[in-house]
Structures are given as C-alpha cells and as structure tokens.
Amino acid sequence: MGPLPCLFLVLVSSSLSLALVPRAAAYSEYSCNGTTGNFTSGSAFAANLARLVAALPGNASSSASLFASASVGAAPADTAYGLALCRGDVADPRVCSACLADAFARLRRLCGGDRDATFYADLCTARYSGGDFLARPDDNSPVINALDVNGSTYYGWDARNATSRTLFLSLVGTLFSEMAMYAAYNSSAARMFASAAMYVNPQLPTVYGFVQCTPDLSRAQCWDCFQVLQDQNRRWYDGREGGRILGVRCSFRYEAYHFFQGMPEVRIGLKSDPSSSSAPESQEKKRKPQLEAQSRNSSATEDALKLWRIEESSSEFTLYDFPELAAATGGFSDENLLGRGGFGPVYKAS
Template identity: 60%
Template sequence: MKEADMVVVLRCLLLLLVLLQPLGNAAAYSEHSCNATIGNYTASDAFGANLARLTSELPVNASTSPSLYASAAVGISPDRAFGLALCRGDITDAETCSGCLGDAFQQLRKLCAGDRDATFYDDLCTVRYSAEDFPARPEDNSPVINALDVNGSTFVGWDSRNATSRDTFLSLVGALFGEMAIYGAYNSSVRRFASAVMYINPEMPLVYGLAQCTPDLSPGQCTRCFQGLEELNKQWYDGREGGRILGVRCNFRYEAYQFYDGTANVRIGLPGDSPPPPPTGSNHKKMLVIVLCVSITVFCIMLLGCLLLTIRRLRKGEIRLEPSQSRSVSKTEEALMLWKIEESSSEFTLYDFPELGAATDSFSQDNKLGTGGFGPVYKGILADGTEVAVKRLAAQSGQGLIEFKNEIQLIAKLQHTNLVKLMGCCVQEEEKMLVYEYMPNRSLDYFIFEQERGTLLDWKRRYHIIEGIAQGLLYLHKHSRVKIIHRDMKASNILLDKDLNPKISDFGMARIFASNMTHANTNRIVGTYGYMAPEYASEGIFSVKSDVFSFGVLLLEIVSGKRNSGRNQHYGNFVNLLCHAWHLWREGRGFELADQTRGDFDEVTSISRCVQIALLCVQDNAMDRPTMADATAMLGNAGVLLPDPRQPPHFYLRVAVNDEEDGVGGLGVRTRSTHFTDSSSTNDMTITTIQEGR
C-alpha cells in the first residue's frame, strides 16, 4: 500500500470513528425535589388555579424567548404562584424546548401532588414553582442536587468508569469548569450558557462540559453561583469520568463523551476550528486497534528517522547539547499544560529540582530568608552565578497551590521596574517552587518597623519608595496588558533591591479584571487585616479602590514607622494609625506623624502632603478614594491642590487599655483587655486577647 493510500485510509477510519460515536450515550435523566414545608394545595383552591395557569404559560413564554428562559407570578398573596422555566442553551428549536418544559411541569405536579414548592431537572430543561417568591432571590440556587450521589445511589445510564488518575481528572474538570464559567457569565449574555471540550494528551480522556445560569442573573451573580458549584464538586467528586451538579439558578455537567449539540464554545488544548481527537469508546475497539496500530507504526518510523538524522548531525558536530537543553523539565511542562498556563517568554525558565537543590545547598537553614503563608524562601546561586530567591511550596498546602498557580499565571506576563521579576518555576512530583530575582535588602517592613534600621531610610529615600510603589500599582491597574487587582498590598510584600528601589511582590491572591469591570464580589476573603478596605473585609467587594486603600495604609506606615494596628503600638486615644493620622491632620499637625527618630523636619511640607494623600486613599467610601492615576499625579506634582479627606473607618472608636496579671497555672500569662467606645453611641464592645508573659 502506498503511503498516500495509507494516509487516506487512516483519515477515513478516524472520521468513521467520530461519526459512530453517539452524542448522548447516557439514558434520559430526570430528578425532582418536593418541598411540603411551605404548605399544601388542592386543584380546586386558589393556589391550584393559579398554578395551573402558571404552568401552562411558562413553557410557551420560555420556548419563544431568545434566552429560552421565563419566570412569572400569577395571582395575589397568599395564594400567589411563582414559577421559573429554563431550557438548555444548546437547544435550537422552540418545539423541543416547549415539549420538555410542558412535560416537566406535568410530571412534577403528579410527583409532588399537593406540595406548594417543587423542582424538576431534566436533561434538556429545568422548572420550578413555589408559593414563595424565589425568583426575587437570585443568589439562591436551591434545591441543589449532586447527580453522582443522591441518597447514596448512582443513576442508571451514567458513565460508571472511574478516572485513571482521580486527582488529575479532578484538576481537568476544575480547569474546564473555570473556562466555562468565565465564558458563560461574561461572553454569553443572551443565554448565560457555555459548552466546552478539553484535550490534554493521548493518555488522558477528552473531557466535555456544559455550564449554564438563568439569563436574568448578572455576570457577577452568575460567577458567584458557579463558584458555589465548583466548591460542591470538590466535596462530592468521587473519581468518575462523568457527573453533574444541578441547581435552579445554575448547573454544570461533564462527561468523557460529547453529550450536547453543536460545536463547543470553549476549546482547550485544541486549535480553534479543528475537530477533537477521536474519543475512546468500548463499542469501537476493533477500529481503534487498527487505528492505533497504524498510528504507532507511522510514529515509530518517523521517530527512527529523526533519531538517525540526529545521530548523523551529532557526529558531524552540527548540534551541541548545552546543559540547559539536556535537563528534563517534562514534569513542569506537563503541569503548566494541565493548568492552562503558557510560558510567557523565553526569559521564563523551567528549572528542575536538582538544579535548585544545588543552588540552595539542599535548602539549608543557612540559606533560608524567611517563611510566609506560601512556605519557606531560600537564597540560591545558580550555576552561572545568578543570585535568586526560591519560594518553596509547603507540603500539603492546598491554599498555597492555588496561589502558586495564580502567581505563575499573572506575574510571568508582567514587566515593570517596580514589580519583582519571576524568573521561572519548578514542578516535579510533590515539589513546587517559584524562582525570583534576589532582593538583597529584603522587604520594606524589615526597615520601617525597626527603630535602628529605620534610620537608614531618610525622608528622601522613603519618598522614592512611595513613588515607586505608586507607579507599580498604576501599571497593574491601568498600563499592563490586563487590569490586575493585587488584593494583598502590605509592607512585607514590598521588596527592596540593592539600591533600595521598591518592587511589589506576592501575586498569589491577585485577580484579573475585565476591562469593563469596576468591581467584583467574593466569598473567599484573602489578604491581611489592617490593610483591607472596609467594603472588602465586610462584604467581599473588591476593586482597584481596594488596592488604593491598602496603598494609603502603607503610605502612613512608611511616614510614621508604625504598623496600622498591632501589639505594642500606641495611637493616643485611637484604635489604629488611620484615625490617629486623621486627627493630627485635622488639627494641622499631620507632619507630627513622621518617624521622630530621623529628625528631618525640614521636609514638613512634603510629609504633610503625603499624610493628606494617604488619608484620601483610606476614606471609608470607595467612591471618595482617588484612583492610582490620581494618587500618582498628586505625589508627583506639589502644585496640585488636594481636596480635604473624609474620616477613615472606625474613627469614632476610642480605646483604653488595662493590663492585668493572670497567674493561672503558673504560666505567667498577661491578659490585655481592650475596651472600645463609640462616642456617638452607647453601645460598647470588649475584645480580650492573650499575650505571652514578658
């Protein structure tokens, strides 16, 4: 057989295999939930009449809507009936949608006869009715059903195969779901729907997915709903190659075969217009064996040819193997591929573990620079003499792994003189490390909060550091390729190079913002109290103004040499540095906040101006705070007139401290009772903390 004929046969076999693969090789699925806690009804009473009208109108309204969705209310309280109807986003004709919804309502009224609250989940649609106004609660996704393990059973027709590697497959599902969630929430405004397919390598199965929100949700509400499902999937995942979690407001499903119609909206690991590689299936074993045999034969021939050519060129001296070329980085490359992270540039290096072990003298204590929430940091010297800082993920650190991935995703793509440079990473087995440029002067807190070392930073140097931090934040918010919110700006995350130039570090908690986004909301509050904006700490709302607040706190700390809040800090009658600074500024004594150990009072005007800029940044209302562009302009131009800042958060809280000895158990423990008083209210609160005996 000629080579051309073999190629044609191979392509035909691949095409036949794809065509024979069924789109829906699972049995028809349905699940329902009956809720009798809010009362019962009969067909002849007012609620029953309202429900009959509601369930007849919703299928028509939803199927004729471009969004395939409708919600409505019929009647008046207390017999008003509320309902919702949603068809799957890949449905293309109204008849299919209407038929599914009508049948779902009909079955539900039989299954939950007399209950005034009921929900039905079908492969192609979701319906719910209730005597409660649940459509007015967009954050409520109940009832949520885990279709892999409802009452301890697995539904007939589901793919019962276990994934080869449970953790790896869960990572694949997580990556797939993350991409679908972004597309469904922000890029699919009509139906809030996304379908996806992911291909990693021939050894891993293709993963197909579908995610959908009700179209009345905003992008932020849809995102939060998806985040809730993602957490549930982590809890309930049992190692199968198929599963789904269903809720009234959002749902998702994944399988090792294509179960939706049409082309996927999101394609991971595949060229944009190419079909996915043929899925593995038990019904096509003979064809698959033929295809595999032919493929392996062709591959072996090509491999042998490449090997012979390489040996020939090596003998002729045309190829020289450098040490960096010969080391194995396959584990790191595989991990980055799995996490959907691309090497951002040729300057980003994939290190191997022995190389970093040698650079740090086997991670000796003598080379340890410190320990953070991520794990220990070591100084290292590479083979070429380059000094580096190696950040090693602590063992069993689930949170650290998230930050590890996030930092590679973000900082490797950023280039600015006031951002620390991420030189590369290492991922081999359980070892995960980030490699940064080495900062010989450590972090800013090492200087400003220590009285002796603080004298090394005169006001000119401090002002230079303030301007550098502002420029770095401005780049993140406005001038980088993507808008980035750091979310953990603090003194310990500002590193200083040999010339005391500041560099922002630690992007493990940073978030990318779409260009049209002004703020976002999260249930996972991360960062450091004392630097958090009030709206973020209390409600999870963050934006560029969150970083502005943290910058204002940091600016006051640089000026004063004191932490915003903490043990052994004194702020007169105020609970923190912010309120103390505002009190001084209001009395025209802002310059008194400056670190008294330096004695550079000839800079009174500059210091007072910095205090005022900082107070503008830490105002309680985010809308009142300047942007980093405004703050940078204020710092760089002494002629710019500054507005008067409003009071910072918690200004009216006063503090009085009483120390009492407690000899319980002979431990020499000192109890510090801090009594806060709100001068505008009669409500007080007392916080008691335990301190080590001195």
C-alpha cells in the same frame, strides 16, 4: 426547621434524547422541596398554579433566551411563582416547549399538593413555588449532586495514587473554571452558557462539559453562582466519568462523550474537531478554521496542561491547587514576583 427536601432519581426513556448520543438514556431528577406547605384541589393557589404552568413552556420557548419566569395571583398567600429554562444549546423551540410541558406535568403528578417543587431534565429546568424565590437570585436551591450512578471511574488514573487523583481533580476544576468564565462574561446575555472539550493525553478520554446560568442574573451574579458550584464540585467529585451539579440558577455537567449540540466554545488542549478524535493540538492540519476562530484557549490554561503532563512523568513534581498558590503568593502580587521562567512568572511564598 422545616421538613427535609424529598429527592428522587427517575430513569426514563424519552423522545427528547439528544441525537448526538443515542446510546445514552435521558434521565431526570426532581425535588418535592417541602418548604412552603401544601395546597388543596380547588383552592385559589391551585387555580393560579394551573395557569402558571400552562403559560411558562410557551413563554420560554418563544423567548430568545429560552427562559421565562412569572407569578400568578393577587393575594400573596395564593400567588404561584415559577421559572422555566431550556438548555442553551437547544435549537428547536418545540423541543424546549415539550421538555418544559412534560417537566411541569410530571411535577404535578409526582409532588401532588406540595406548593414547592423542582424538576431537572436533560434539556430543561422547571420550578414552581408558593414562595417568591424569584426575588432571591442568589438562591440556587434545590441543588442536587447527580454523579453518574452507574459510571465507572476514569481508567487513566489510579485511585490509590494521591498524586494522580489530585491531578485529575485539578483538570476537572480547570474545565469548570474556563467554562464559568466564558458563560459569565463572554457568552451572549440572552443565553448565559458555555460548552467545552478538554484533551490531556491518550490515556484519558476527552472530557466534555456544559455550564449555564438563568439569563435574568447579572454577569457578576452568574459568576458568584458558579463559584459556589466550584466549591461543591471539590467536595462531591469522586472521579466518575460524568456527573452534574443541578441548581435552579446555575448548573454544571461533564461527561466522557459529546452530549451537547454543536461545537464547544471553550477548547482546552486541542484545536481540531473534538468530536472526531482525542487529538492533541499539534495536529494543525486537521483543525477547522471556524473552530480556530472560536477557540478560547488561554495561555495560562495551556501552561497548566504542560505542568500536568510533566507531573505525570515525574514523581518529584508536585501540583498545587489554585487557592493554595494564591494564598502562598499573596494573590500573585508583584512584591512576590521573582522573575520569569519557561512556564511563566516565578513567585516566592509570602
């Protein structure tokens, strides 16, 4: 078994910070993966790596997908493989190029002669390796659990109350699921990402989220990558006000503030401008026509929100996770369908 990856957290101030959230310091994480050995200055691999990292920022920023991957080298032992991706909401190619150039430069300094290294910044992801990770689209490593270190827990729920915690975990799971579905199957193939905003009630802040896949994945591969993140989210999430699961092929981020550019593609529980207030969907007069046209609130999700609101006011109401319901109803089969109620289909347990 090879050496364990070296993970570090770096807090930096950067001119690339989003104008939307000037109060939030940009941060980055990197991993000197330690999986393919080391190289020495002046070697063939060092020369190939230098050519690779010099080309990738420009290649990615000039692409419609803000993504580029490449390999440099004739001999397999000396070939350098790389990947560069900017966040899907970045509008300025110069911002993309600057983020990637900075990421690769930092990696070269921080990881020295390591042949495999990854850098995660707010606006971009950069990786190079002496191994052909590009041939393994199902490999999302290195995956880093990046919960907001200094973030407090949500003030709208009591950590000692199991029901409330289950409720909030379900909300975060629904936010992720809706974004994952949109990014994998409804987004542009050039930039496979989705942003979202969710409103539940006045006691909880509007939650904002963002997911993205590298656009060289098929839609099915993107969806499969998100499912692994969903499982990791269930294990790692502890109720903080924000956090990320960072991976090379797909990633997830959520915060209690509007951290991405533009309006969200996915809105849950609200139809007005989510950046202006935590407004419920009943405020029909304030919603904008263009937001309504982009809205992707499914009836199933809206029904789930109604159930969650009922649970908050009733100690006798129990909320089950989706996998538990699917197992109990035989995959929601017609054989277990009893009829329809006020919230939709009614099933008996299989």
